[in-house]
Each structure stands twice: as structure tokens, then as C-alpha cells.
Amino acid sequence: MQTKNFASWPIVLVLTAISLPLAIMYASLVIDSFTNTPAGAVLPNEFTLEHWAFLVDPTITGNVWTVTFNTLIFAFTMVVVVLSVSATGGYAMSRLNLPYRRFFLAGILVMHAFPSVTLIIGVFLVLQFAGLYDTLIGVILVKAALTLPFGVWIMKGFYDAVPWEIEMAGLQDGADRFTVWRRLILPQVKPGLVALGVFAFIDGWGEFLLPRILAPTTEFQVLSVYLNNVSVPDSVDYDFNLFKSVGLFYTLPILILFIVFQNRLMNIFGGGTKG
Amino acid sequence: MQIVLKDFTKSFDGLTVIDKLNLTINDGEMLALLGPSGCGKSTTLLAISGILRVNGGQILFGDKDVSNLPSQKRNVGVVFQNYALYPHMTAFENIAFPLQVRKTGAAEIEERVREMARLTHIEPYLDRRPGQLSGGQQQRVALARALVRRPDVLLLDEPLANLDAKLRLEMRSEIRRIQLETGITAILVTHDQVEAMSMADRIAIMDHGRIQQIAAPEDMYHRPSNTFVAGFLGNPPIVFLEGKAIGNGAFESASGMRMPLPERLTGLAADQPIVMGVRPEHFGVKGRHTVRGTVSFIEPQGRETHFDLTVAEGEVLRSIQAARTDISLGSEVEWPLDVDKALVFDSEGNRL
Numbered sequence: 076m077q078t079k080n081f082a083s084w085p086i087v088l089v090l091t092a093i094s095l096p097l098a099i100m101y102a103s104l105v106i107d108s109f110t111n112t113p114a115g116a117v118l119p120n121e122f123t124l125e126h127w128a129f130l131v132d133p134t135i136t137g138n139v140w141t142v143t144f145n146t147l148i149f150a151f152t153m154v155v156v157v158l159s160v161s162a163t164g165g166y167a168m169s170r171l172n173l174p175y176r177r178f179f180l181a182g183i184l185v186m187h188a189f190p191s192v193t194l195i196i197g198v199f200l201v202l203q204f205a206g207l208y209d210t211l212i213g214v215i216l217v218k219a220a221l222t223l224p225f226g227v228w229i230m231k232g233f234y235d236a237v238p239w240e241i242e243m244a245g246l247q248d249g250a251d252r253f254t255v256w257r258r259l260i261l262p263q264v265k266p267g268l269v270a271l272g273v274f275a276f277i278d279g280w281g282e283f284l285l286p287r288i289l290a291p292t293t294e295f296q297v298l299s300v301y302l303n304n305v306s307v308p309d310s311v312d313y314d315f316n317l318f319k320s321v322g323l324f325y326t327l328p329i330l331i332l333f334i335v336f337q338n339r340l341m342n343i344f345g346g347g348t349k350g
Numbered sequence: 351m352q353i354v355l356k357d358f359t360k361s362f363d364g365l366t367v368i369d370k371l372n373l374t375i376n377d378g379e380m381l382a383l384l385g386p387s388g389c390g391k392s393t394t395l396l397a398i399s400g401i402l403r404v405n406g407g408q409i410l411f412g413d414k415d416v417s418n419l420p421s422q423k424r425n426v427g428v429v430f431q432n433y434a435l436y437p438h439m440t441a442f443e444n445i446a447f448p449l450q451v452r453k454t455g456a457a458e459i460e461e462r463v464r465e466m467a468r469l470t471h472i473e474p475y476l477d478r479r480p481g482q483l484s485g486g487q488q489q490r491v492a493l494a495r496a497l498v499r500r501p502d503v504l505l506l507d508e509p510l511a512n513l514d515a516k517l518r519l520e521m522r523s524e525i526r527r528i529q530l531e532t533g534i535t536a537i538l539v540t541h542d543q544v545e546a547m548s549m550a551d552r553i554a555i556m557d558h559g560r561i562q563q564i565a566a567p568e569d570m571y572h573r574p575s576n577t578f579v580a581g582f583l584g585n586p587p588i589v590f591l592e593g594k595a596i597g598n599g600a601f602e603s604a605s606g607m608r609m610p611l612p613e614r615l616t617g618l619a620a621d622q623p624i625v626m627g628v629r630p631e632h633f634g635v636k637g638r639h640t641v642r643g644t645v646s647f648i649e650p651q652g653r654e655t656h657f658d659l660t661v662a663e664g665e666v667l668r669s670i671q672a673a674r675t676d677i678s679l680g681s682e683v684e685w686p687l688d689v690d691k692a693l694v695f696d697s698e699g700n701r702l
């Protein structure tokens with residue numbers, strides 16, 4: 076429970092005023108995708124589902140479901156890779172007496188602070204060299220690698236908050252180090268894992284730049300790239316309302332995830348303490 | 351089981367914290383490791399438990415050298431200062447954990463956990479998580495978890511430090527009861543002399559990684575081997591007067607105050623520098639010598655009253671007496687001193 080020592084309505088008022096334009100835009104986005112507006116008019120005059128026809132009719136923009144499925148695979152793979160490496164790497168960073176530990180930590184911080192675009196040329200060369208350019212695996216590896224410094228750092232913070240004595244008690248109770256980690260330590264950092272997993276999913280779902288640059292011609296198209304393709308304004312059949320509905324379709328999972336997990340996401344910033 | 355430390359040595363990053371420590375804990379006894387902060391109590395405990403590796407010497411459980419065994423193979427039960435219960439498990443699961451990792455059958459786990467719960471009086475709380483238990487209850491769960499696999503030795507690191515005064519009193523006797531009932535060999539680490547005196551069969555006093563004396567509590571209080579031990583035990587503490595023997599069984603303090611030496615030490619050679627130690631309970635009640643002085647401090651404690659008596663420039667004697675209100679600050683008094691109970695130390699601090 077938080078103590079309440081000032082009135083909250085002024086804050087609510089200010090926040091509402093600031094986010095009002097955003098809310099209005101979203102509302103108009105939703106309305107526009109379901110209606111037609113005559114040229115020149117401000118208000119829509121008819122209800123229609125034609126802008127959503129792309130969901131069932133592959134001739135409009137290609138099969139959106141394949142693309143969605145691709146994006147899901149991409150995002151889920153991100154979650155799996157980021158979670159498994161961060162959960163183990165964070166533990167190692169927090170607890171094990173690794174050689175070059177300080178060097179690793181510093182490296183992680185530097186990586187974390189680096190804008191990933193600046194690395195893209197180097198990454199490009201590496202992928203080319205490894206033969207992974209223009210492949211899905213390549214994009215996933217690069218994206219995961221760029222997210223990992225954040226993930227490992229966050230998980231290290233969560234592990235740091237677990238008392239050493241719990242680990243000692245586990246060893247004393249006869250468990251080996253791995254059992255201690257899996258049965259005693261991992262459950263303590265679960266809030267961190269949940270938050271990081273959601274974060275990695277959203278991050279993967281939204282990624283545009285990397286698939287676009289590192290796998291430009293591959294069959295494997297993700298939603299962000301797909302959205303970009305429908306929105307080429309100078310093409311002959313450009314349809315702004317179609318763009319809006321695809322955009323909405325693309326945003327929907329993120330909104331749902333965010334609503335479901337909003338409290339848990341805050342954990343990342345609270346370092347795991349329940350407040 | 352008898353535990354023996356032989357020339358146990360431990361250093362951290364080249365800094366030797368404990369150098370060649372020898373200690374024997376008898377089968378079934380509770381030994382208190384008592385000493386000021388940083389003297390190496392926890393280090394010794396963690397070495398016995400196997401969490402810290404020894405840098406030299408041996409640790410024997412019975413006849414078996416366990417120095418190089420990891421903690422999993424040592425069969426030691428530990429209760430940590432903050433209890434270190436597993437927060438995501440119920441009390442039952444906490445106690446069952448050591449048995450589970452040993453792949454004990456479910457029926458036997460059930461039976462042994464219940465048995466421990468009976469012993470530690472936590473049967474009603476087995477379904478609760480640590481967060482839903484009081485400090486005292488958590489402590490009992492920690493004890494039950496440490497004891498459930500019938501360890502060779504039970505290690506307790508400051509087990510009462512996190513409890514409030516009343517619970518501390520209760521758990522003091524509870525831990526002792528459980529130790530006696532199970533007959534387990536136990537080592538209690540504490541920096542609280544009252545805890546050590548009231549719970550342990552024997553006390554080992556440590557300072558700077560060295561054991562100063564090992565003895566039964568009463569013995570140690572009345573026959574401390576040196577000034578460090580004498581000063582550590584007793585509250586309010588003993589007062590030391592520096593000076594020298596002047597022959598004829600008398601002592602003269604630095605300020606020139608004279609008093610007789612205890613009967614047993616009248617033969618001390620003249621001019622030998624010595625230190626007299628006077629405990630507060632031996633001053634102000636009875637005795638064959640009287641000391642004059644000015645009352646410079648009064649502290650009523652309810653049942654008793656503590657006084658400081660300035661007897662000379664820079665020399666203060668302390669007295670503890672049954673509660674009295676007839677003395678006021680600054681009054682001149684003449685109180686008896688039981689010189690035969692006084693402790694006498696040589697210039698190195700060893701008791702004569």
C-alpha cells in the first residue's frame with residue numbers, strides 16, 4: 076500500500092490532458108478502419124468491413140496470416156532465447172566467481188548503452204561471413220544478441236536481491252548447485268522473468284529495422300515489414316484506410332499484452348521487490 | 351558426534367583471519383562461540399559446514415576427516431541468522447526439502463516432517479509460507495528444517511539476533527530444550543554473553559581468530575584466564591585497576607590507593623606490576639576492606655541500582671546493589687570491598 080499524502084486529482088487531470096490527443100487518434104483509428112468517409116468530409120457516413128477484408132482475402136496484400144505466424148515465431152523465439160540466456164547468464168554474473176567478471180559486466184553496460192543501429196554494419200559483415208545474411212536465423216540471432224545485455228543486466232539485478240543465505244541453506248540441505256538454482260533461486264526471480272519475457276516479445280513483435288536490413292529478400296516476412304509494404308504512398312493502389320486497419324491489427328496483441336501484464340512489467344524497474 | 355578442529359587455518363585473499371585454531375566439541379554438548387564482531391566466529395562456522403574451504407588443518411567429524419568434503423556430503427544442519435527459509439514454499443515444504451533432495455519416500459517425508467513439527471511446536475502452521483509466520487515461528491521452522499535429516503552437528507549463527515527481547519528469552523530456552531531432547535551436538539555463534547552463558551554447556555571465547563579460553567560458563571566467569579575474557583563476561587563489566595604489589599600482601603594502584611591482595615596471593619613479590627579486577631557485585635555489599643569515594647553516577651534498574659564511585663583521580667569502582675534510593679549523586683560514602691573475590695592479572699593480562 077502506498078500512503079496518500081496529497082490529492083491525486085490534479086495529476087490525473089494533467090495526465091489526461093497530455094494523453095488526450097493520443098487517445099483521440101487511437102479512437103479515430105478504430106473508427107476509420109470500420110467506416111468510409113466521403114472525400115472532403117470530416118465525419119464518416121457508412122459502416123463497412125471492407126478495410127478488414129485483408130484478413131480473409133489474400134489477393135489484397137498477400138496472406139496476412141502467414142506473416143502474422145512468422146512474426147509470432149520470431150517474437151516467441153526471441154522470448155525463449157532471451158529468457159534462457161538471461162536467466163542463466165544473469166545468475167552467473169550475480170553469483171559465480173567468473174574470470175573476467177568485471178570485464179563482462181562493463182561490456183554488458185556498454186552494449187546496453189549503445190544504440191543498436193550503430194552496430195549494424197559490423198553485424199552485417201559478420202552475418203555475411205557466417206552465411207547467415209538474409210536468413211531468419213540470422214535476424215533472430217542478431218536481435219537476441221542486441222537484447223541480451225539488457226536482459227542479463229536486469230536478471231542480474233533480480234538475482235542480486237536474493238539473499239546468499241538461501242543458496243547456502245540449499246547446499247547445506249544437500250542439493251547440488253543446479254538444483255539450488257532451479258528449485259530455490261529461480262522461483263525468487265520469477266517476476267523478473269515474466270516481465271523480461273513480455274518485454275522481449277513486444278520488442279520482437281515490433282522489430283522492423285533488422286528484418287528489413289538483414290533479410291530483405293527472404294520469404295520470411297514479418298508484420299512490421301508487411302505494414303511498411305502496404306503503406307507505400309506513391310503506389311497506385313495505395314489505400315490509407317487499409318493501412319490503418321493493418322496497423323491496428325499489428326498493434327492489438329501489444330495492447331492486450333500490455334493490459335494483461337502492466338503491473339508485472341513495472342517489476343523490471345522495481346528490481347523485484349514487491350511494493 | 352564429536353567435532354574436532356585441528357590447526358584450522360583460514361585466510362581471505364592472503365589475509366589470515368584464523369591461524370591454527372584447535373577446538374574440540376564433545377558429543378552431545380552445546381558449545382557457544384563467543385566473541386566481538388569480526389573475530390572469526392561465522393568463518394569458523396562456515397568452515398565446519400563446508401561452505402568455506404579450509405586453507406590448512408583438518409576438520410574431523412568423529413574419526414572422519416571431512417576437510418575436503420563439500421557441504422552436501424557433510425550432514426550438517428545450519429540455522430542462519432535471517433533463517434534463510436525458502437519464501438515460495440510452505441513451512442511443510444521447507445522442512446521436507448532436505449529429504450526430497452535425498453529422494454526420501456513421500457510417506458517417510460510426511461512422517462518425519464510431522465515429527466519435527468511436533469518437536470518444534472509448529473504443527474498448526476505447516477501450510478503457511480514464511481511470510482505469513484512470526485519471527486519466532488520462522489525460527490522454529492528453520493530449526494526443524496536443519497534437524498529433519500538428523501545431522502551430525504547443528505550450527506546456529508546468531509539465531510536470536512533478529513528477535514525482540516521477549517521472544518529472544520523464549521527461543522533461548524526453546525532451542526536449548528530441542529537440543530537436549532535430540533541430544534545433538536551443537537555450536538552456537540553469538541556475541542551476546544548472556545545467550546552464551548544461559549544456553550551453552552561450554553563457552554569458547556574468541557578474539558582476533560584465536561580462542562582465548564574454553565570453559566563452562568560459571569567457571570569462565572569466576573576464573574577467566576585473562577583480562578580479555580574477564581572484561582567480556584559480566585554486565586556491567588569488571589573494573590581494572592593498574593598498579594603494583596608492594597609486599598606484605600598489599601596492592602597500590604597507580605594513584606596511590608592501597609588495598610590488601612586476595613588471601614591466596616599475599617606472597618606476590620614487591621614491585622611486581624599487576625592489574626586488579628573488581629566485579630561490581632563484589633563492591634558495596636560486604637568485604638574486609640573499605641574504600642572511600644564520591645558517587646559519580648547512579649543508574650536505577652528497578653530491582654537493583656548501579657553506582658560508579660570515583661575513588662581517586664581517574665580511578666572509578668563500579669558497584670551493583672539491591673535497589674536503594676538513600677544515596678544521591680556527589681555524596682561521600684565508604685563501602686566494603688570483597689578483596690578475596692577480586693581477580694588479579696599480571697602485566698601480560700594473564701590471571702594469577
Ligand SMILES: Nc1ncnc2c1ncn2[C@@H]1O[C@H](COP(=O)(O)OP(=O)(O)OP(=O)(O)O)[C@@H](O)[C@H]1O
Pocket residue numbers: 362363367385386387388389390391392393394541
Ligand atoms: N568473504 C570474505 N572475504 C574477505 N574477508 C572476509 C570474508 N568473510 C569474512 N572476512 C573477514 O574475516 C574476519 C572474520 O569474519 P567473521 O564473519 O567470521 O566474523 P564474526 O565473528 O562472525 O563477526 P560478526 O559477529 O560481526 O558476525 C573479519 O575480519 C572479516 O572482515
Ligand SMILES: [Mg+2]
Pocket residue numbers: 391392393
Ligand atoms: Mg558473523
